[in-house]
Amino acid sequence: MVPDESNSAKPSCPNAKPRRESFQRKSTLHQNRLTIGVFSLFPCTGSLLPGCQQLVAVDCVAEQLGSWSQGLLFDITGRNPLEHPDGIPYRLLADICKPGIVLDMASIFEEHHLCQNSSQLSSEQFGTAESVYVLDENKFIFRNALVGQTAKARFKITNNSKVHCVLNMAIKGVGPKTSRNVEVFDLSTTTLNIPNQSHAFAVVTFTPHSVHQYSAVFEATLEGLYRATPTSKSKVLEFDLMGEGTLPSVGVERPSLRSSKGTPMLAFRRVLVGRRHTLPLVLLNDGNVPAQVQIDMLDKNRVFTLKAAPGNTCSSIQSTQLEGPTDSAPFQLQTVSKEGDSSEHSDEMLQRRRKEGD
Numbered sequence: 026m027v028p029d030e031s032n033s034a035k036p037s038c039p040n041a042k043p044r045r046e047s048f049q050r051k052s053t054l055h056q057n058r059l060t061i062g063v064f065s066l067f068p069c070t071g072s073l074l075p076g077c078q079q080l081v082a083v084d085c086v087a088e089q090l091g092s093w094s095q096g097l098l099f100d101i102t103g104r105n106p107l108e109h110p111d112g113i114p115y116r117l118l119a120d121i122c123k124p125g126i127v128l129d130m131a132s133i134f135e136e137h138h139l140c141q142n143s144s145q146l147s148s149e150q151f152g153t154a155e156s157v158y159v160l161d162e163n164k165f166i167f168r169n170a171l172v173g174q175t176a177k178a179r180f181k182i183t184n185n186s187k188v189h190c191v192l193n194m195a196i197k198g199v200g201p202k203t204s205r206n207v208e209v210f211d212l213s214t215t216t217l218n219i220p221n222q223s224h225a226f227a228v229v230t231f232t233p234h235s236v237h238q239y240s241a242v243f244e245a246t247l248e249g250l251y252r253a254t255p256t257s258k259s260k261v262l263e264f265d266l267m268g269e270g271t272l273p274s275v276g277v278e279r280p281s282l283r284s285s286k287g288t289p290m291l292a293f294r295r296v297l298v299g300r301r302h303t304l305p306l307v308l309l310n311d312g313n314v315p316a317q318v319q320i321d322m323l324d325k326n327r328v329f330t331l332k333a334a335p336g337n338t339c340s341s342i343q344s345t346q347l348e349g350p351t352d353s354a355p356f357q358l359q360t361v362s363k364e365g366d367s368s369e370h371s372d373e374m375l376q377r378r379r380k381e382g383d
Contacts, residue, residue: 233270
């Protein structure tokens, strides 16, 4: 078995460049092993008895990218010289490539909002966005995450190479109080096995423990890029993770009058018996997440009522007249509002005639 000099091993990729001198040599023969280009054959000579067979092992040293083609000639002693006088031709083909992923941020963060820089986060376009990737700062932000609850984000990882890839992922801390920052972020899995020309999703969760800003770094590495070090890893993707815990917040816009303890107070003027007087109670969701408010009104004399006023911007209002003893809460009102919404309720006092003996 000899190499075909007219078809020596060459990469078909025009940009491929030999890395070692061994790729430039025509061929070497050592201990019945033929090495030519990226290919190695063993054994390359031998004798076969009638009815026997010999397995020839062909190795490809995948150290240089590209498509390789190598012609070989088999010669059999005593064969008919008129058939293939130079030798029986045989060809070896190899396509050497490495694993890789698509680093297009629009593809990776396709399920999330993208903005150019942090100054745009306050705009109306991103006002209700739960997650945003900031291009200029390479930063992914969890927004409006409630304390004690878990927010989830998926990142699309696409393998555009011809071979499967193994992606190892980790979340690392930065700056002071590293452990506190890292423990609020979590990965559903730390390893992704992605077939060639396919994709998978990395899932990161964020569970804030308090109203605090947290930060960490998402890092992804590929395994086995080089034959010499099959366990070696190469970092291919890295971006910052940020998130801040929040809580619902509702303020009282009206009444503006406050008691000596700072509590909002509705001060009704004197009302004739049998007449009705109404004052507004206006609540404002001054937070950045929806809020649910329940108002229980204790009215021992049962002269006050509470109901929703027209023109509210909140999502829903439910009121219930409760049954019970006179010292219980006879009226209950529930309000669900989104951030920035306000709701107005009418608190009415109906002056009743007192019974004899009261």
